[in-house]
Amino acid sequence: MTRSSAPGKVYLFGEHAVVYGEPAVPCAIERRARVGVRRRDDGKLRVHAEDLSLDGFTVEYGGSADEQPDVDVSESLVTAAMGYVDGAIEQVRDVTGEKTVGFDVTIESDIPLGAGLGSSAAVVVAAIDAATRELGVELEPTEIAERAFRTEYEVQDGQASRADTFCSATGGAVRVEGDDCGSIEAPDLPLVIGFDGGAGDTGQLVAGVRALREEYPFAEDTVAAIGDVVRNGEEALEAGDLEEVGRLMNFNHGLLSALGVSSRSLDSMVWGARDAGAYGAKLTGAGGGGCIVALDPTDETETALSYTPGCEETFRAELAETGVERLE
Ligand SMILES: Nc1ncnc2c1ncn2[C@@H]1O[C@H](COP(=O)(O)OP(=O)(O)OP(=O)(O)O)[C@@H](O)[C@H]1O
Ligand SMILES: C[C@@](O)(CCO)CC(=O)[O-]
């Protein structure tokens, strides 16, 4: 068994707009997905996902596409989970040249699914690293990031940025603009997360923004305005000016809301954090439901969020300095 882990992330700035070439600044956090793999020579893929339903589930299939997995959980859950794992294994087969190899795959994760914390990227990055190493191939984090991006790109129907996968593979705070990806220095960030217990489907939310951009020219301007906010945010980060970073996060949330990707519970958590004195707060990731991220060095935001209707869980997030990590 070869195992790797990879972290989730929050966006300080720039989700959605990054899909259209604007810059974004995501930041890896200490919540990880761990993926263990063992080679199989019958070409089959057997996936055990501990956290995908209450009791987890196992699905085994292989060979031809008409061979349906035999499991007793909903088909949509299986399809969703298999898309990412399948895509990751396809990349592994491609890069190692072992076109017909199969795997037993076990996924454990403490990143909530579809909540804007990059669970999909973490699973794909950890799976690619573990499965290539199981076959005796060691990839650099940047190569893993590139392969993981291709997987997200396919699952999200040809609309994805490199931000989540690069951040998960390399760790730390990063800046992504098109195919230009790099690490940046960030000041100590007092990150507080609020989670509404819900989820959004990244592919669908990205498609919604795309439709809006096609229908209204000013939605294109909204996306460009997010780019301006990000560039200002980078300067504020460089200057270590957390108050300004917070103000720009607020601005960014308003623009995401205009693009239709916020929700009642996300807005109410954002306002809960602001009222508690956070420097700023915004939704993180694709939106639709899931998590907000706020900046607050005091305990006030966490306390306020724990009483905010719609907030199910609140916790402080630490920056993950390490991206993909080899466990054994
Ligand atoms: N623990 C897990 N086990 C199996 N599959 C998982 C797990 N965590 C995430 N996934 C896969 O990732 C999908 C969620 O990815 P999606 O991109 O919609 O949300 P996210 O990555 O959590 O949030 P965002 O992209 O907004 O940051 C799940 O439907 C599932 O296919
Ligand atoms: C919404 C989005 O910008 C971030 C999802 O975490 C999509 C992407 O970058 O691929």
Ligand SMILES: [Mg+2]
């Ligand atoms: Mg995702």
